[in-house]
Amino acid sequence: MSVRIPRPFLILPLAILAGCASSGAPRSGKATPEVNALYDRMNQASKGYEASIDQARRGDTPEADRTRKQALDQLKDASARCALTAGCDQQRFAAVFDRLLRLKDGSFIEGENADDTEQEGEAGAQPGDVAGSVAIGSLPQAQRSVTMLKGQQFSDLMVMNGPVKAALEMWLTQLRPNLMDAYVNYQMMRYKMWPAYKKADLPEALLFGIMAKESGGKVHAVSRSGASGPLQFMYATGLRFGLSNDGGFDQRFDPTMAAQANAEYIDEQLGVFNNNLELTLAAYNGGEGRMRRIAAANPGAGFYDPQIYGQMSAETRDYVPMVLAAAWLFLHPDSYHLTWPKVDGDAGEIVLKRPASIAELTVCLGSAQGMSEGWFRTLRNLNPRLDPQMSQPVGARLAVPKQLEKAYATSCTDGPWPILASDLHNAVKILAPAPPAATSAALANASTPASSKASPGASKRYTVRRGDTLVAIARKSSCADVEDIARMNGLKGHQLKVGQALKVPVCR
Incomplete structure (x- = not known):
């Protein structure tokens, strides 16, 4: 039986802690005694709140109310003092409150959606960390696989700041139909995609968030830059993770293979960026090479630090919070007045x-x-x-x-x-228009119309201009294939530089 905690007890702390979370302050290194004392009070308040839930279950409602109020008062006071104390990470308080908000209906304790899967427990938890608190011990194993990332709780890795809140509103308003379609599409393909993430010990919410932002769950989606599939791999990156051409079929469109490649990529980049999820997502969207150079030049800085954030493209600045917001809604729909449709995707x-x-x-x-x-x-x-x-x-x-x-x-x-x-x-x-009889045989083995085939061995020079992509250049030539141009010029990926000279097939 779930235990319901009255929402009025939670609204005030939410307002206070949301304000703290908006600052986006980076996590500090070694904490001072004053900061550690505030963290201790935070953990004590968290345990007190959990104790109030146990009291309510035993039917001791008056005592549960007193314990709960005392815990929330302690948490509010420590949070307010944290905002005035140098080196105190306000995001920890926001993460704790989020966990308490999700515990209010007992859903994590009761173990809904639990299965028989055995997984690693409490890996990487450190004394004093929120991820190493009572919360992890109370999570059923199946729920851990949804909420844990490299031994840490998903809530601890996510900064609930202005950009993420704006993304939440976007998903819940203008993009709500897209979000719901993405959820239905994902649930229908879940049995094809989720096993790869589960095997890699990555949270399912992250898989959904990436897919919702990238393609909405349309496996044949292709972007203007040539990224393809439900998780939008560029051709060269796809090849690196085993997505090639199989008898004319682009394996980037295969949801099972795409999820496997995505899980391997995310796992690799988490290792590169010391399990920083935001930098990993920025690399996925904006290019891992560029992200590594920026991170190396600013050691210890997070995605929202000005020296990092200021160098991101507008697309990447939007991408990271949108993915995280979709993942957050996947986990906590009730907290945002959102109801996912019931989908039977067996x-x-x-x-x-x-x-x-x-x-x-x-x-x-x-x-x-x-x-x-x-x-x-x-x-x-x-x-x-x-x-x-x-x-x-x-x-x-x-x-x-x-x-x-x-x-x-x-x-x-x-x-x-x-x-x-x-x-x-x-x-x-x-x-449907039929191909001319004289060219039907040629069309069977060509990727472009026979009327605009490339002359064998002939090419012309093209200078890359700002905004050019291989896809756009191929379209301009009317007979060139993207991968043909890449091979002609020895390009390992689709990245171009302004002023770069390319060979482009001459059409006849």
């Missing part, structure tokens, strides 16, 4: 009883199982190698949510809906 499979494309299956499934927006995106995500307009033969196996297995048997094997779907699909095929 793995399933159908064997086609009649030829059908993903487009046709989408039509005949309609809004089965209450999916008002239809099943096109889910079917595409779970079967990334398939052309959605290409009919698959009888006997072909398609990955689907388990809940669709019965719906397929009911609606798509016989009756009016598959006939309607086939009729509509045939109309699309009729309207």
